[in-house]
Amino acid sequence: MSADPVRLSAFVHGHVQGVGFRWWTRSRALELGLVGYASNQPDGRVHVVAEGSRDRVLALLDALRSGETPGRVDLVVDSLDPARGDLTGFLER
Numbered sequence: 001m002s003a004d005p006v007r008l009s010a011f012v013h014g015h016v017q018g019v020g021f022r023w024w025t026r027s028r029a030l031e032l033g034l035v036g037y038a039s040n041q042p043d044g045r046v047h048v049v050a051e052g053s054r055d056r057v058l059a060l061l062d063a064l065r066s067g068e069t070p071g072r073v074d075l076v077v078d079s080l081d082p083a084r085g086d087l088t089g090f091l092e093r
Contacts, residue, residue, distance in 0.1 A: 005083035008057045010048045011041070012064060012076050019071035021046055022092040028063045029090045032056040039093035050090070051083040 012021070022038040029036060029050055034057065036050035050060055057080070063069070064076050 003053070005051055005085075006054050006057050007081045007083045008036075008048065008050045008061060008078060009081070010050075010061060010064060010076050010078040012046045012048060012073055013044075014074035015072040016046045016069070017044055017071075021070045024070050025060075025064070026090050026092055029060055032059055034060060035087040035090055037087070037091040037093050049087070051085070051087050054080075 017040050022040065025038040025046070025048055029038075032052065034050040034052040036048070038046055038048045041047055048060075048064065050057055061076070061078055064073065067073070
């Protein structure tokens, strides 16, 4: 397993807007020491972008799929790429 940081891009489908989902995601990401953002999309999805170590990023992805989020997650479509290093903090957009 590589020690190089990775970048998660995840589109979360379901009832995830207006239920505290972005705040919950930000809290989990900060607990894991990740940087990035969670933003509402016009089509009702939430886009989560997070950078950090692979194990911590995957822990966030597991949390998104855990069934313990606010609202209801029906599907998470994700990709992992090398980190860009252009993010600071974790924002709700």
